[in-house]
Amino acid sequence: KQEVTQIPAALSVPEGENLVLNCSFTDSAIYNLQWFRQDPGKGLTSLLLIQSSQREQTSGRLNASLDKSSGRSTLYIAASQPGDSATYLCAVCSGAGSYQLTFGKGTKLSVIP
Amino acid sequence: DVKVTQSSRYLVKRTGEKVFLECVQDMDHENMFWYRQDPGLGLRLIYFSYDVKMKEKGDIPEGYSVSREKKERFSLILESASTNQTSMYLCASSSTPPAAFFGQGTRLTVV
Numbered sequence: 001k002q003e004v005t006q007i008p009a010a011l012s013v014p015e016g017e018n019l020v021l022n023c024s025f026t027d028s029a030i031y032n033l034q035w036f037r038q039d040p041g042k043g044l045t046s047l048l049l050i051q052s053s054q055r056e057q058t059s060g061r062l063n064a065s066l067d068k069s070s071g072r073s074t075l076y077i078a079a080s081q082p083g084d085s086a087t088y089l090c091a092v093c094s095g096a097g098s099y100q101l102t103f104g105k106g107t108k109l110s111v112i113p
Numbered sequence: 114d115v116k117v118t119q120s121s122r123y124l125v126k127r128t129g130e131k132v133f134l135e136c137v138q139d140m141d142h143e144n145m146f147w148y149r150q151d152p153g154l155g156l157r158l159i160y161f162s163y164d165v166k167m168k169e170k171g172d173i174p175e176g177y178s179v180s181r182e183k184k185e186r187f188s189l190i191l192e193s194a195s196t197n198q199t200s201m202y203l204c205a206s207s208s209t210p211p212a213a214f215f216g217q218g219t220r221l222t223v224v
Binding site: 032034036041042043044045046049089091099100101103104105106 | 117119144146153154155156158161163171201203205207212213214215216217218220
């Protein structure tokens with residue numbers, strides 16, 4: 001059964017710093033990996049989707065990379081801002097015939113002004 | 114933009130009540146999901162559906178049922194609400210191949 005781990009569980013950084021969030025998964029036979037953002041008490045907002053054949057995706061100050069063979073993905077946030085404070089979750093879709101996502105428990109990011 | 118809309122942001126229900134949580138998506142997605150999210154446990158899949166009138170159990174289906182009579186609408190039903198079903202409920206839809214989009218969540222409190 002696929003397991004997804006996110007380390008650290010919480011991270012606090014000063015404004016302007018570049019940072020990396022980590023996601024690891026146990027079964028490398030994935031179809032895609034998706035990064036989400038969740039603000040307190042709200043739903044999940046999709047940030048980036050990486051197909052298994054891709055190595056990275058970029059959107060603005062966000063860059064997500066995927067190393068399927070080692071079971072790892074990273075989310076890089078450049079020039080962090082207080083508005084980036086949220087919980088970031090990664091989710092793995094395992095196999096083209098499966099529609100289910102397996103989620104990590106998230107990293108809670110605080111960007112200090 | 115994809116829109117997934119959950120009928121309520123907050124609900125308070127009494128133990129034993131039958132509770133309906135509604136979810137509507139506007140992107141003609143085949144797949145729809147219901148998750149619950151609890152502190153320390155993360156998101157757990159309750160049920161999902163890959164077509165009208167089709168449903169599959171997720172990891173924690175006990176105490177829940179679902180209905181999908183139309184492609185755009187997926188309902189979660191708590192047959193007899195209990196206090197341990199107090200949680201944040203999240204609905205999602207996805208295309209094939211899957212890229213998931215979530216609703217705003219329903220915070221359910223059972224008293």
